[in-house]
Amino acid sequence: MASQSSVPSIAATSVATAASAGAVVIETPAPPGSLQRTALRPVVILPLVGRSARHFVAIAVTILFGFPLVWMLSTSLKTGPEVFILPPRWIPWSFQVENYGYVWASPLFQRYLLNSVITVSATVLLQAVTVPTAAYAFAILRFPGRDVLFVLFLGAMMIPVQATIFPSFLLLSALRWVDTYLALTIPFGASAFGVFLLRQAFLSVPQDLVDAAKMDGARHLQILLQVLVPIARPMLLTFLLLSATWRWNDYFWPLVMTATPEMRTLPVGVAFLHSSEGPSRWHIVTAASVITIAPTLLLFAALQRQFVDGLTRTGIKG
Amino acid sequence: MILLTVFAYGPLVANALLSLTSWNLLSRSRAFVALANYERLLADPRFPLVLKNTAIYAAGVVSVSLVLGLALALLLERRLAGHGFYRTVVFAPYVTSLAAVALVWIWIFDPRFGVINSVLRSLLIPAPGWLTNPSWALLAVCIVAVWHTAGYMMVIFLAGLQNVPPVLHEAARIDGASATRAFWHITLPLLSPVAFFLTVTGLIVSVQLFDVVSVMTHGGPVDSTNVLAFYLYHRGFELFELGYASAIGMVLFVVVMLLTVMQVAAARYWVHYG
Numbered sequence: 001m002a003s004q005s006s007v008p009s010i011a012a013t014s015v016a017t018a019a020s021a022g023a024v025v026i027e028t029p030a031p032p033g034s035l036q037r038t039a040l041r042p043v044v045i046l047p048l049v050g051r052s053a054r055h056f057v058a059i060a061v062t063i064l065f066g067f068p069l070v071w072m073l074s075t076s077l078k079t080g081p082e083v084f085i086l087p088p089r090w091i092p093w094s095f096q097v098e099n100y101g102y103v104w105a106s107p108l109f110q111r112y113l114l115n116s117v118i119t120v121s122a123t124v125l126l127q128a129v130t131v132p133t134a135a136y137a138f139a140i141l142r143f144p145g146r147d148v149l150f151v152l153f154l155g156a157m158m159i160p161v162q163a164t165i166f167p168s169f170l171l172l173s174a175l176r177w178v179d180t181y182l183a184l185t186i187p188f189g190a191s192a193f194g195v196f197l198l199r200q201a202f203l204s205v206p207q208d209l210v211d212a213a214k215m216d217g218a219r220h221l222q223i224l225l226q227v228l229v230p231i232a233r234p235m236l237l238t239f240l241l242l243s244a245t246w247r248w249n250d251y252f253w254p255l256v257m258t259a260t261p262e263m264r265t266l267p268v269g270v271a272f273l274h275s276s277e278g279p280s281r282w283h284i285v286t287a288a289s290v291i292t293i294a295p296t297l298l299l300f301a302a303l304q305r306q307f308v309d310g311l312t313r314t315g316i317k318g
Numbered sequence: 319m320i321l322l323t324v325f326a327y328g329p330l331v332a333n334a335l336l337s338l339t340s341w342n343l344l345s346r347s348r349a350f351v352a353l354a355n356y357e358r359l360l361a362d363p364r365f366p367l368v369l370k371n372t373a374i375y376a377a378g379v380v381s382v383s384l385v386l387g388l389a390l391a392l393l394l395e396r397r398l399a400g401h402g403f404y405r406t407v408v409f410a411p412y413v414t415s416l417a418a419v420a421l422v423w424i425w426i427f428d429p430r431f432g433v434i435n436s437v438l439r440s441l442l443i444p445a446p447g448w449l450t451n452p453s454w455a456l457l458a459v460c461i462v463a464v465w466h467t468a469g470y471m472m473v474i475f476l477a478g479l480q481n482v483p484p485v486l487h488e489a490a491r492i493d494g495a496s497a498t499r500a501f502w503h504i505t506l507p508l509l510s511p512v513a514f515f516l517t518v519t520g521l522i523v524s525v526q527l528f529d530v531v532s533v534m535t536h537g538g539p540v541d542s543t544n545v546l547a548f549y550l551y552h553r554g555f556e557l558f559e560l561g562y563a564s565a566i567g568m569v570l571f572v573v574v575m576l577l578t579v580m581q582v583a584a585a586r587y588w589v590h591y592g
C-alpha cells in the first residue's frame with residue numbers, strides 16, 4: 001500500500017498518491033465541525049489496473065456501447081447503394097439528410113409519430129391526475145381495508161403483461177376500444193408504480209404540515225394540491241418522465257391493440273416499415289429509427305439526474 | 319373528497335381487475351375444455367425448446383449484465399476523468415426503444431455487410447451467420463439485451479456502492495487488509511442485496527422478452543430464438559389459438575410469481591441483514 005499514514009484525518013495528497021498506485025482509496029469523513037460532504041462520498045477503487053489502463057478500458061467500453069447508435073446515425077445519412085459498400089464506412093460520403101426528409105414526408109410515418117405523441121401525452125396527463133390522488137388516498141386518508149387494498153394493488157404491478165393480454169384484448173374488443181387511442185391510453189391511465197413512489201414521498205412529509213392544513217380547514221383537494229404535491233413534485237416529475245419514456249418505447253401492447261396501420265405508434269410502425277420498405281432500404285429504416293429514439297435520448301440527455309434518481313429508487317429499498 | 323378518491327381508484331381498480339380476471343378466465347377457449355390446453359402444452363414438441371431458449375436467454379443475459387454492470391460501476395467511478403460521459407454512453411441504450419434499435423442490430427449483424435462481421439473478418443476470425451444461423455441467433459439476441467440492460471445495472475450498482483460506509487474500508491485498511499480482500503469481504507457482501515434485487519428483477523424482465531425477438535428474428539431461425547412471450551403471441555395473435563396461448567400465459571405468470579415471491583422473501587431477510 002502506498003499510503004503511509006494511518007491517522008484517520010488524511011489530507012488529500014496522500015489520497016492522490018494512493019490513487020496513482022491503484023490502491024484502495026477512501027476519503028475519510030471530514031472531522032466533526034467541518035463541512036459534511038456526505039452527499040459526495042466517493043466509491044472504492046479497485047486496484048486492478050493503473051490509471052491509464054483504466055482510461056483505455058473506459059474508452060473501449062464506451063465504443064462498444066456507443067457504436068450501434070453511432071452506426072445507426074451514420075447509416076441513416078448514406079445513400080442506398082453506399083450502405084452496402086464493403087468494408088463498411090463510418091462517415092457517409094455525402095450527408096444524405098434527404099433520407100430524413102423522405103421519412104418525414106411519408107404520411108404514414110407522420111401518423112405514427114402523431115399517434116405516439118398523442119397517446120403518450122394523454123397517458124402521462126392521466127397519470128398526473130390519478131397517481132397523486134391515489135397516493136393521497138393510500139398515504140393520508142384512513143379507511144377500513146386501506147392497507148390490504150394497497151398490497152393487493154401492488155400485487156397487480158407484478159403481473160406480467162403477457163399473462164393478461166388476452167382477457168384485456170377481449171375486454172377492450174368488446175368495448176370497441178381496440179384500434180383507437182382509448183385502448184392505447186386508458187389502461188395505462190393509472191400506474192401502480194407511480195402510486196407506490198408518490199405514496200412514499202407523501203409519507204415522508206412531516207405530519208405537522210398536514211395537520212396544520214387540516215386545522216386551517218383545508219379540504220382534501222387543497223391539502224393535496226397546495227401542500228403535498230409541491231413538496232413531492234420532484235418525485236412526481238421523475239416518475240412522469242420515466243413513465244413517458246416507457247410508454248413511448250412500448251412495443252408489445254400497441255402491436256396487439258392496433259389493427260390498422262394508421263393507428264400504430266412509432267415503435268410498431270417503424271418495425272413494419274422495415275418489412276414494407278424492403279429489407280435492404282437501411283438508410284431509410286435507420287433514419288426512421290433515429291427519429292423514434294431521438295425524443296427519449298434527448299429527454300435523457302437533458303434530465304439525466306431525474307432518470308437516474310427515479311430508477312435508483314426502484315432498486316434501493318430500505 | 320370521497321369522489322376524488324373514487325375517481326383515482328377507478329382506473330386502478332380496473333387495472334387490478336383486468337389482471338385478476340386472468341387468473342380464472344385464461345385457460346378457456348370458446349368451449350370450456352378444462353385442462354386440455356395444458357395437456358396439449360405438455361405434449362407440444364416446441365414447448366420444451368421455447369422454455370429452454372427462454373431459460374438460457376434469461377440466465378445468460380442477467381448474469382452477464384450483472385457482472386458487466388458491476389464492473390462498469392467500479393471502473394467508471396468518480397475519480398476517473400470523463401466518468402460522467404462514459405456513464406451516459408453506457409446507460410443511453412436503456413432509454414431507447416428496443417424495437418427501433420433492434421432493426422439497426424439486424425443490419426449490424428448482417429453476415430455479409432454488417433459491421434460486426436467486417437471487423438471479425440479483418441481480424442481473421444471466422445464470421446458467423448448470426449441471425450441466419452440457429453446456433454448463433456440466440457446469442458445475437460442476448461448481445462442486444464445485454465447492451466440494453468448493462469447500463470441500468472451499472473446505475474443501480476453505483477447507487478449501491480454509495481451506500482457502502484467508508485468507515486468499514488478504513489477499518490480494514492488499518493487492519494492491514496489488501497484492497498482485493500477489502501473488496502471481497504466488505505464491498506461485495508454489502509452489495510449483495512442490490513445484486514440479488516437486480517438478479518431477480520432482471521430475470522422477471524428477461525422471461526418477458528418479446529420486442530427484440532419479434533423484430534429481429536420472429537422466433538427463428540427454426541425456433542432457435544422462440545421464447546415464452548413470443549410463442550404466446552404467435553399462438554394467440556398469429557394462429558389465433560387464444561385458449562392455448564392463454565395456457566402459455568399462465569406458465570409465464572407462474573414463473574414470474576415464483577421469482578417475485580423469491581424477491582419478497584429475500585427482501586425481508588436482507589432488511590434484517592442491514
